[in-house]
Amino acid sequence: MNKENRSLLDIHNKIGRIHIKIDLPYLKKILRKVSSSEIPHRNKNFIEKLGMTINPRTKSCPTMSGWTRGARTIPLGKLIKISKIGNIQWKQIESKIISINSGSRKEGAIKIKFPIKLNKKLGLLVGHILGDGSIDYKYQQVFYSNSNPELLKEFESCMLQLFNIRPRIWMQHTANFEGKTRWERRLNSIEELEKKKNVGLFYPSACGRILNGLFDNFAIGINKEVSLRMMNLNSNFKRGLIRAFYDDEGSIMKNGKCIRLFQDRKDILEAFRIILKEFNIAPGEIKTYIKKDKKRHYFDIHRKSNFIRFKKEIGFTSSKKRNRLNKLCIIKNFKNSK
Structure with missing residues (x-):
């Protein structure tokens, strides 16, 4: 294929x-x-x-x-x-x-052009769904939630380019003392997002069916995976995949001077470790910790040479993470900096 x-x-x-x-x-x-x-x-x-x-x-x-x-x-x-x-x-x-x-009704129609290019833009889209997004188990609707306008706009742009459709945009109330949230109001654009509040982008079922069809049901409700089909795709797709996933799930650790990737699913982290090695970026071993009685996993990227390669090959869309990465690339004389 x-x-x-x-x-x-x-x-x-x-x-x-x-x-x-x-x-x-x-x-x-x-x-x-x-x-x-x-x-x-x-x-x-x-x-x-x-x-x-x-x-x-x-x-x-x-x-x-x-x-x-x-x-x-x-x-x-x-x-x-x-x-x-x-x-x-x-x-x-x-x-x-x-x-x-996804049905005979006119609502939810998407104007997609075939063949679909398996490029960096599609990799960004898939990476965000693996991160802070999802494809609904029952209705297959695509959903992405974040508070960072840069990432929200990136997701919106990728969906627009692939499916020629704009999302329904809803803003969330700040979580209450029990940690529960609810949708506050519908927005006309991401520009209307209030600071420190999350926005949800919603897309019709046909989008989810196409994406899961392309990548062997990689996201069904809370069950997500990096499919074998993704692992066998071209480097440009993988660049986008890594970048978006790190923008959602990664962090630049100030004190540890490393790039860290968090995830509940250990197998997803292992897949990203394999892909990073394809770009000559050396990931550390996966480690486990307990948070709120639940196992969480992470691995780090150390060494200045790896930071520079990550910046060159992958990068960040988040300006905050991008600026921190730039600083890691110029720091001198710290442990593991070679």
């Missing part, structure tokens, strides 16, 4: 029931061609090949009639069948897709 991009056909069996809106003149053209009929929705043979039903009264397929009038979207599985029956190149069909949805 190509390490640089993915077509919709590459992931179609991993994304559930997806509906497609396709260029209407092109759709009518291929339906007439494949059915060898000027009125495809009345062609019994063609209708049965697609596994669809005929209305005995009108002697036609109402669903297909809806397709040709632009009143209905097409299930992805049916579109693939049409391409196979008519021996039509999928690349050609894919270029005519207007939008994708």
